[in-house]
Amino acid sequence: MSGNTVTRQTALAAERSGPTRAAAVAPSRAARELGLKRSEFDLAVRLGRIRTVPDDGGGGRRVPRDEIDRIREADGFPEGLRAAVRAVGTTEGAALMDVTKARFTRLARLGLLVPVKFYVNRYRAVVWLYLAEELRRFTADERNAALIKGRTPAALRDQLGEGVDLRPRNWRGRHLGFLLRQAADDPWARAAAVASLLDAAEVSDVVTDPYERSHLRRFRPARSAHGSPGSPAAQLAEEIETAADQDEIDWLRSDLADAVEAARRQCPAPRPAPHAVRESVSREPRQAESRKPCEAERPGRLSGLLGLLWRRGS
Numbered sequence: 001m002s003g004n005t006v007t008r009q010t011a012l013a014a015e016r017s018g019p020t021r022a023a024a025v026a027p028s029r030a031a032r033e034l035g036l037k038r039s040e041f042d043l044a045v046r047l048g049r050i051r052t053v054p055d056d057g058g059g060g061r062r063v064p065r066d067e068i069d070r071i072r073e074a075d076g077f078p079e080g081l082r083a084a085v086r087a088v089g090t091t092e093g094a095a096l097m098d099v100t101k102a103r104f105t106r107l108a109r110l111g112l113l114v115p116v117k118f119y120v121n122r123y124r125a126v127v128w129l130y131l132a133e134e135l136r137r138f139t140a141d142e143r144n145a146a147l148i149k150g151r152t153p154a155a156l157r158d159q160l161g162e163g164v165d166l167r168p169r170n171w172r173g174r175h176l177g178f179l180l181r182q183a184a185d186d187p188w189a190r191a192a193a194v195a196s197l198l199d200a201a202e203v204s205d206v207v208t209d210p211y212e213r214s215h216l217r218r219f220r221p222a223r224s225a226h227g228s229p230g231s232p233a234a235q236l237a238e239e240i241e242t243a244a245d246q247d248e249i250d251w252l253r254s255d256l257a258d259a260v261e262a263a264r265r266q267c268p269a270p271r272p273a274p275h276a277v278r279e280s281v282s283r284e285p286r287q288a289e290s291r292k293p294c295e296a297e298r299p300g301r302l303s304g305l306l307g308l309l310w311r312r313g314s
Contacts (some may be wrong), residue, residue, distance in 0.1 A: 024053060024062035029120060033068055035078040036085070043117065044085045046178045047131075059180075087116055097139045099148055107147060110156055111166035113138065118240065120226050120233040126240065128167055168240045169248060172197055175241070179221050179275040187263035192219035194256045197243050206256050215269035216260070227300060 025033070030050070031041035044050045044063075052061040071077060088096060093113075094104035100115065107113045108128065113135065115128040139142055146153075152160070179193035195203045195216055207213045223241055227233030243249045263269075 008016045023066075024064045025068070026053075026062060027060075028064035030068055034081065036082065040082065043087060044081065046174075047085065047116075048178075048181055049081070049084060052179070052182075079150040084085055084131075084133055084267045088132050088135070089129055093130050093132070093135050096135050097148065103148075105151065106156075108167055109165045110159060111170055112144075112147065114170040114174060115167050116171075116174060118167075118237075120236055124232050124236065128171075135300065152222060169243075169245060171240065172243065172248075183219075184223070186219070187259065187266050188215060189271075191256060191259035191263050192216050193221060194252055195219050196223070197241065198249065198252050199242055200244075202249060202253060203244065203256065206253050207260055209269070211271040212264070212269040213258060221311060249263060 027041060027045075028038065031038050033043065034050075036044065041050065045052055050063060051067045052063055053064050071081060074080065090101050090104055090108075094101045097104060099107075104113070108115065108130070113130055116131050116134075117129045119127050119129075121127050139148060153245060176193060177199060179196065183189035183193050195207075203216070204213065207216060224237070225234075226237035232250075243252050
């Protein structure tokens with residue numbers, strides 16, 4: 001076979017198989033081409049500002065070339081993109097809003113400022129980060145003037161006195177939104193996104209079929225690394241990443257049950273083929289049940305959970 005024939009056949013095969021690896025680049029390269037630090041790039045992906053696609057080779061996610069071109073051609077690039085993903089801590093955030101650090105922390109604990117990420121520092125303290133863009137919008141909104149400069153309303157002071165802290169819960173709400181976007185239209189991946197915020201015992205209680213639980217674990221998103229496994233930092237991060245309030249747990253359990261039911265209807269979890277109990281039924285060897293391709297799954301009421309996670313008691 002001539003070299004030209006091989007080249008033509010390779011090109012035709014690529015066209016039939018859809019986008020090739022050459023049409024998308026690794027995250028590290030995409031970050032360089034967009035002028036972002038890797039942490040800024042990862043945050044932009046989480047916020048939905050940079051679209052990624054699964055790597056057909058199983059090597060994680062990649063960034064389509066046309067997505068990089070779209071971002072680079074946008075007005076205000078690259079300053080606008082960097083500003084959109086700028087994350088600040090309590091000290092810098094308080095200065096940006098022109099409030100004390102104590103007031104800033106109170107607003108965040110009350111759920112009025114929603115963290116976008118966190119990390120555990122060397123002193124085993126949780127450091128929350130917020131989008132500078134969102135803090136500016138909150139400060140510019142006249143409806144928040146009393147919260148920024150005035151005395152905290154009595155009802156909110158009572159909540160603070162009771163020890164309320166919605167920062168972990170609000171972060172989980174944002175995190176779930178990211179996981180659902182990454183899951184796209186795969187119903188088992190969407191169910192696994194919800195399950196990832198629940199304790200393993202809660203998941204087992206909702207998903208009683210062992211084959212479905214096993215299938216669900218295949219799609220469970222990996223948690224971010226915070227220290228070595230089993231370390232105090234990792235344990236603290238795991239607490240933050242797991243639903244704690246009973247109403248939040250109840251909502252997640254309900255949504256997990258709905259998501260698994262939808263996935264079960266669309267493409268049942270694979271399981272061993274049942275043994276023939278009667279030879280008279282069929283003498284042909286039975287084959288394992290094949291998994292049907294999953295069709296597009298509408299988000300349904302899962303998206304309604306995000307509002308509850310971000311705001312409690314409204």
